[in-house]
Amino acid sequence: MTTRRRSRSRIPVLAACAATALGMTALAGCGTGDDGSGDGRLDVVASFYPLEFLAERIGGEHVGVTGLTEPGTEPHDLDISPRQTVELSEAGLVLYLEGFQPAVDEAVEQSGAEHVAEAGSFTTLREDGGHEEEHAEEGEAGHEGHDHDHGGTDPHVWLDPVRYAEIAEGVGAALAEADPDNAAAYERNAQTLAGELTALDQEFAEGLAATETETFITTHAAFGYLAERYGLHEEAITGLDPESEPSAERMRELQDVAREDRVTTVFFETLVSDETARTLAGDLGLRTAVLDPVEGITEDSPGADYFEVMRANLAALREALGAE
Ligand SMILES: [Zn+2]
Numbered sequence: 001m002t003t004r005r006r007s008r009s010r011i012p013v014l015a016a017c018a019a020t021a022l023g024m025t026a027l028a029g030c031g032t033g034d035d036g037s038g039d040g041r042l043d044v045v046a047s048f049y050p051l052e053f054l055a056e057r058i059g060g061e062h063v064g065v066t067g068l069t070e071p072g073t074e075p076h077d078l079d080i081s082p083r084q085t086v087e088l089s090e091a092g093l094v095l096y097l098e099g100f101q102p103a104v105d106e107a108v109e110q111s112g113a114e115h116v117a118e119a120g121s122f123t124t125l126r127e128d129g130g131h132e133e134e135h136a137e138e139g140e141a142g143h144e145g146h147d148h149d150h151g152g153t154d155p156h157v158w159l160d161p162v163r164y165a166e167i168a169e170g171v172g173a174a175l176a177e178a179d180p181d182n183a184a185a186y187e188r189n190a191q192t193l194a195g196e197l198t199a200l201d202q203e204f205a206e207g208l209a210a211t212e213t214e215t216f217i218t219t220h221a222a223f224g225y226l227a228e229r230y231g232l233h234e235e236a237i238t239g240l241d242p243e244s245e246p247s248a249e250r251m252r253e254l255q256d257v258a259r260e261d262r263v264t265t266v267f268f269e270t271l272v273s274d275e276t277a278r279t280l281a282g283d284l285g286l287r288t289a290v291l292d293p294v295e296g297i298t299e300d301s302p303g304a305d306y307f308e309v310m311r312a313n314l315a316a317l318r319e320a321l322g323a324e
Contacts, residue, residue, distance in 0.1 A: 122170025
């Protein structure tokens with residue numbers, strides 16, 4: 001899986017387009033007409049890993065994919081550089097997820113890119129509010145302040161293989177529209193990938209059908225879609241945004257939940273600090289393990305791509321929940 005960075009020989013054009021894009025004036029000539037790469041491939045700019053993965057798997061040899069989020073960078077609070085603003089304005093297709101990375105939302109809106117596909121429009125998004133009501137019933141607090149960046153919906157939609165398959169089909173259609181000459185290949189690849197995601201969904205459904213407990217504790221609230229899909233209950237130390245800090249009250253609540261629900265494991269992630277997870281686990285005498293929200297792939301990730309990391313997640317959940 002390679003992520004092709006933008007090419008070398010086009011500096012004057014880039015500079016001209018940068019000036020135009022930053023000035024917010026007419027964008028004609030930047031990113032229109034030709035696909036922009038000069039090598040016959042469609043230039044796709046994807047905002048973060050799960051969308052890069054879809055573009056690469058569905059686009060194959062017909063596309064060059066540039067990611068806005070560098071591997072190893074936590075994607076929620078990404079900043080967009082002037083160079084990336086240019087990449088967006090010149091892209092043959094932009095893929096992003098509205099409500100996940102505010103700087104990307106703004107830059108996409110200002111880019112004037114000809115073909116833009118918003119991943120959330122291809123599926124249904126889970127209300128962040130449902131999550132909060134559930135906690136309110138249990139007398140819990142500590143989730144305030146996390147939804148301002150998300151427009152009231154939970155952005156972590158790619159962690160539900162069923163919804164991610166719907167997004168794959170939408171990305172296939174968007175590629176076909178942006179590059180009609182290769183439409184048949186895009187549609188075929190999207191179907192194949194959706195089929196693989198359906199198989200992954202069945203693995204999760206079977207693997208988590210019977211467990212000793214349904215509750216798992218995570219660092220940030222990334223696994224709401226996954227929990228809902230497979231009848232589990234996620235308790236997150238922080239909210240939807242990994243930058244937020246848990247209150248002392250929230251830590252006490254988690255201790256109660258862990259005891260009542262016979263939780264065995266506190267999960268942490270590869271891209272954010274594991275300090276609070278380790279503190280909580282230490283206080284309760286619980287194990288720690290990695291549950292990876294697939295927000296980016298690094299050499300520390302428990303797998304080399306979406307499928308490998310998700311299968312590692314399934315194995316970790318089966319172990320922690322006491323699956324049969
Ligand atoms: Zn997240």
